Amino acid sequence: MDAILSLEGVGKIFPGAVALSDVSLGIARGETHIILGENGAGKSTLIKLLAGIYQPDSGTIAFNGQPYQPKTPHDAQQSGIRIVHQELNLLPYLSIAENLMLESLPRRAFGIVDRKALNSRAVALLQEVGLDIDPRTRVEALGVAQMQLVEIAKALSYDSKLLVLDEPTATLTPPEIERLFSIIKRLKARGVTIIYISHRLHEVFEIGNRVTVLRNGRLVATRDLEGLGVPDLVRMMIGRDIADEYGFDARVVPGKVALRVANLKRDASTPEISFAVRHGEILGVAGLVGSGRTEAMRALFGADPKLDGVVEIGGKPVAIAAPKDAVRHGLSLLTEDRKGQGLLLDMAVDRNITITDLGKVSRNGLLNRRAEAAAANDLVGQLRVKASSIEQAVRNLSGGNQQKVVLAKWLFRGTSTLILDEPTRGVDIGARREIYQLLWMLAAQQKGIIMVSSDLPELMGMCHRIIVFSKNRIVGEVPRSEFDQERILSLAYQEYVRP
C-alpha cells in the first residue's frame, strides 16, 4: 500500500484521562477513509493531532514518507493537510472571496488587495465545489451547508494533499448531503485523499473505501467497507460487554409520577416532546450528540426559553420561566458543561455547595460561617469528595470530585427530581462507580432521576427505562426488559437516515 499518512503507536494523554492510546494506522493515497467511534472514542483527539493543535505524547506520524510533527495549525496547512472542523472557522463579516484566500490575499503594489484577481479566483474555487454564488457575498448571509462548502473550497485553494472532514453532515439536510457526497466523489476522482469522520453509519458506505473504528482511545480495527453492514459497524463501535459496574438495584421500585412534561416545544421548528419520570425511577435519555437531548432538558428547566408545553410536578402544573422557578419546585440540573455552567471554579468547595440555598446557612442576610462549614463538611464526607479542605478551590479538584461537588450542591438544596446531563463525562472509573452508587441511594430515597448520556452501556446498566431522541424528536421508549444496544442505536439514527 502506498500510504500517504501513517501513524505508528500514537498516544495522547490528558491529565486524568488517556485520550488516545497506541494507534497505528495507514491511510492509502487517494482513498476515502472513514473514521468511526462513539463520543469520546478519540476521533477529535486524532484530528487535533493531525491539525497541529495537539502534539502526540508517544508514537510517530509520517506524511508523504516524511516525519510529520506540526507544532501549530499553520504547520499542518503548510504540509498540505487541510482540516474542515465541525465548528466552522469562517469570518462572518468578510466576503466569501476574502475568507477563501485570507491567508494569501492577492496583492498589488503597496499591499493593496487586488479585488479583481481575488474575486475571479474565488469564482473558480466555488465552481469546484458546485457553489454558484457571488464571491462578494458576506459569509454571514450563507446557510450552514453553503458555509461548509466554502470551507471545503478554502481547503482546496491550498493544493491540499489530504483533506480531513470532521462530521461534515452533522447539520445538513439530505439534499445537501447528496450534494456534498458528489463533491467528495469528484475530489476523490482528482486524487485527493480524504479522511472522513462521522457517526452516521448509513452514509459512510456511499463514499468510503475503508473504515477505522476507535473505541475508548484505542483502535479496534481497520477494514474494507465492502462486505460490511451497519450492524457490523455498531458491534465494532460498542464492542464491550456490560460489566456490572452500575450496581442496578432491583429493590428500588418506581412509584408515582414525579415529573411530567407534556407537549414541550422549544421553538417553531422543533417537534413537541412529552415524557415522564417516576419517583424512585432512573430514566435514561439516549440519542446522538446534537439530537436535542440537552436542549430539551435545558428548556424544561427554564435555562433556555421555550415556546409551549406543560410541566407537572407531583401531578400539579407549574410555571417555569427561569431556573429559579425550577429550583423552587424541587428540580435540579447537573449540566453537561460542568466547568462552564455548574461550578464557581475559582471559589472554594463550601461556597460551591451552599450557593443553591444560602438561606439555610444565614440569618437576616448574615452568613453563619460555622453552619456553612459544617453543612459543607457533612456533604463532602457523605459523598467522599477528595479535597484538601472545604476551602480548596474547585478548579484544583479532579473531574470526578468536581462532579461530586455539583451533586453536593443539589443535595444541599434538597431536590425531588434530578436531571443529570452526561454525569460521568470526564470522570475516572473509580469516581464513576461512586456516582452510580450515589444515584441508587437517591433513587432509593424516591427521587426521580433523569440521566442523559452518550454512553449507551451506562444507560443500559443504570436505567429502568430509556427514551431515545433523534433529531429533536422522542422516537421511542424502551423498557429495561427490552434493552438492546442495536435497537436503541438504530432508534437514535432513525430520523437521520430517513430519505
Added chain:
Amino acid sequence: MSETTVSAPVSPGRAKFLRFLVRDAGVLLALVLITLFFSATAPYFATSGNALKIFVQIAINTVLAAGMTFVILTGGIDLSVGSVLALCTVVGATVMINESLSPAVAISLALLACMATGAMCGFLNGWISTRWKIPSFIVTLGMLNMAAGAARVVSDNSTITGLPQSFVDFGNLIIGGFLPSIFLIAVLVIAAGWFVLRFTVFGRMIFAVGTNDEAVRLSGHNPDFYKVAAFTISGLTAGIAAMVYLLRLNIGSPIAGVGYELNAIAAVIIGGTSLSGGKGSIIGTLVGACILQVLSTGLQLLGVGDNFKPIVIGLVIVLAVILDAYRERLLRKIR
C-alpha cells in the same frame, strides 16, 4: 490526595496565611515601601501636615472606589461615577442653599438628594445593561455624558456657592488633631463595604456572580439582580462622594469630577481586584487609593514635574495589572 496541581500539600491554616500574604499583604507592603521611600527622599513628606493632607485628598477617590469595587467584582465597569458626582454636587448644593430650610434640615435633605440621585443613575446603568445585555462599558459611557449634561442643566452652567457655615466647618474638622472628618467618612464607607462583602449573603452573591454568572443562574438565582444592585451601590457611593466633595471644596460644580472614574478604577485594580470579576477585596481598594495619592504627593514633593507625574502613575497602574496576573497563578497553586 487527589490529583491537584499542588506539589507539596499545604495545610489549611498555612494556605489561609499564604493567601492573605499574596492577596492583601502584597499591596500593603508596596504601600509601606513607597511611603518609606518618599519619607527618606522627599522633603516635608514625613511630616504630620503632609500625612493629613494625603488623608484629606484620598477621601473622595476612596468613596468612589468603594462602590466601584462592587461593580468590578461582578465583572462590570462604571465609567460614569465622575460625572454622576458632578450632578450630585449641584443637586446637593442647590438643596443646601435653600434659605427656607434650617441648616440641619437642608444638610440632611441634601445628603438624601445626593444619595438618591446617585443611586438612580447607578440603577439605570445596571438596569439598562442587564435588560438589553449591553456591555456596562458602553452604558456607563453614555451615562457619563448624560449626567454631565444634566449637571449643567440643573446648575444653569454655573458654580453653586454659599453652603451653610456649619457644613463648611464640619468639612474642615480634624478630629483629635489627626483624623480629618472627610477621611473618617471614607473609612466608614470602606468598613460598610467590607462588612457587606464579607459577612452577608448579598456579598457572597456578588463574588459568585462575578465568578460565573451562568452557574449562578442555573443554581436558581437571578444574577441580574445582583449586577443591578452593584451598579446602584456604585451610584450611591458617587452620591456620598459628592457630599465629601462639597465638604472639602464647598462648591457645587457642573465640571467637577472629570477623570475621577479612572482614578477610582485604578485604585480598585491596584488594590488587587480582578477586572474579570469574582476576585478582590475592598480593603485592597483602600490601600490602592492610598498608593495612588502617596505616589502623587511624593513625586510632587520630589520635584518631579506635572508632566512626568502621570507617566509614573500610569506605569504603576500597568505594573499592578501585570502583578495581578502573577498573583492569580500563585493563588491557584496555594488553594
